[in-house]
Structures are given as structure tokens and as C-alpha cells.
Amino acid sequence: EDKVVQSPLSLVVHEGDTVTLNCSYEVTNFRSLLWYKQEKKAPTFLFMLTSSGIEKKSGRLSSILDKKELFSILNITATQTGDSAIYLCAVEVGGSQGNLIFGKGTKLSVKP
Amino acid sequence: DAGVIQSPRHEVTEMGQEVTLRCKPISGHDYLFWYRQTMMRGLELLIYFNNNVPIDDSGMPEDRFSAKMPNASFSTLKIQPSEPRDSAVYFCASSLSRPYNSPLHFGNGTRLTVT
Numbered sequence: 001e002d003k004v005v006q007s008p009l010s011l012v013v014h015e016g017d018t019v020t021l022n023c024s025y026e027v028t029n030f031r032s033l034l035w036y037k038q039e040k041k042a043p044t045f046l047f048m049l050t051s052s053g054i055e056k057k058s059g060r061l062s063s064i065l066d067k068k069e070l071f072s073i074l075n076i077t078a079t080q081t082g083d084s085a086i087y088l089c090a091v092e093v094g095g096s097q098g099n100l101i102f103g104k105g106t107k108l109s110v111k112p
Numbered sequence: 113d114a115g116v117i118q119s120p121r122h123e124v125t126e127m128g129q130e131v132t133l134r135c136k137p138i139s140g141h142d143y144l145f146w147y148r149q150t151m152m153r154g155l156e157l158l159i160y161f162n163n164n165v166p167i168d169d170s171g172m173p174e175d176r177f178s179a180k181m182p183n184a185s186f187s188t189l190k191i192q193p194s195e196p197r198d199s200a201v202y203f204c205a206s207s208l209s210r211p212y213n214s215p216l217h218f219g220n221g222t223r224l225t226v227t
Contacts, residue, residue, distance in 0.1 A: 034215055042116075042203065042218035043155075088155065099168060100145075100216065104154035 002027040004091050006103035014111050017079050021106045023089030024071040033065055033072050036088040043088055079110045116219035118204050124225045130192040133222045136185055137206030145216060146179055146189050147203040194226045
């Protein structure tokens with residue numbers, strides 16, 4: 001059975017800290033890995049990763065994929081209270097536009 | 113663009129009642145997905161459509177759940193009869209098949225409470 005596992009499940013840090021969120025997966029017919037940020041409502045797209053070793057960056061956020069070891073990390077540097085959210089990892093599998101299998105998320109709380 | 117629009121935002125109903133959730137995808141998107149989110153199970157795919165045709169409904173929990181997409185700009189998810197265990201946030205999402213692997217765009221969800 002395809003699965004996506006995120007760790008830690010929750011994390012509390014202080015502003016300015018750097019955090020690393022983990023996502024490991026076991027799936028058949030991997031196509032891509034995506035990170036989403038969910039605050040109070042809809043998940044919003046952060047990154048899509050398809051190739052190993054190529055870092056994607058957006059401001060203080062960055063992510064990288066290791067297709068050999070089947071994991072991805074999401075880094076957030078100099079955290080701010082606005083980074084508080086649930087971070088979801090999803091893996092797209094199979095088909096011409098496959099199913100997205102989501103992890104249960106990491107709840108990040110950034111304290112002032 | 114208004115994004116994916118879902119209605120209602122909140123729905124409270126009694127067990128046994130019929131519930132209909134609605135979704136308007138982003139114009140031009142040819143894929144539409146229905147997800148359910150709970151604390152215990154996270155985000156689970158229920159069903160998805162391509163060009164209004166259901167492609168995979170293996171995530172639909174049981175016959176009480178049904179989904180339709182009569183045209184490119186509208187989809188419904190119906191639960192009949194509803195049960196307390198159906199309480200969750202239901203998200204609709206849409207995407208383009210081109211460029212390849214375009215990300216999903218989610219609506220704000222419908223929070224369903226069945227008492």
C-alpha cells in the first residue's frame with residue numbers, strides 16, 4: 001500500500017529558529033512530490049519536486065528530494081510567527097495525472 | 113481568478129439527512145478532485161474527474177457517497193444518508209493537465225458536522 005509519512009507530527013520553535021520537516025514515502029509509480037502549507041483553510045502550494053538533488057527555494061523556504069532514499073525535507077530559516085501552519089507533503093503516483101497521497105502533516109508553531 | 117469555490121462553508125445536519133456539497137473549479141482546469149480531511153486520517157482522496165468524467169472513485173467510502181460533474185464548471189458530492197462518522201472537512205481541488213504535473217489548487221473546504 002502506498003504511504004507517505006511525515007515527521008515530526010508537531011513542532012514548537014521560537015522566532016528566528018531554523019526548522020527541518022521530513023517526508024518519507026513508499027509508493028509505486030512515483031511521479032512527483034509536493035509540499036503544501038495549510039493555515040486555517042485551504043492548503044496552498046509551496047513546491048513540486050521531481051528530480052533528486054535539485055533544491056527548490058522560495059524566500060526562507062527550501063526543499064530537496066532524494067529519490068534513492070525516498071524522502072524529502074522542507075527547511076524554513078529565520079522562522080516567523082506567520083510560518084505557523086500545518087505543512088503537508090504529498091506524493092503523486094501513477095496515471096497520466098495521478099492520485100496525490102498526502103501525509104498527515106507537521107503542525108509547526110512559531111512562538112514570538 | 114476567484115480560485116476554487118466551495119459551498120456551503122459549514123454544514124450541520126442530523127444523522128440520516130442528505131447532504132450536498134458543491135464545487136466550482138478554476139476556469140480552464142480539466143481535473144477536479146474531492147478530498148476529505150480528518151485529524152485521524154489526514155487528507156484522503158475520495159474521487160477525481162478528468163474532463164467531467166470520473167477516473168478513480170476507489171476512495172469513496174461506501175455507496176452512501178456519490179459525486180457528479182455535469183459540466184466543466186460544477187461538481188457535487190452527495191452523502192445520503194449522512195452519519196456522524198462523515199463529519200470532516202471536505203475539500204475540492206482542481207488542476208491543469210498541462211503543463212505536466214501542475215499542482216492542485218484547493219478550495220476553502222466545507223466543514224461538515226453530522227449529529
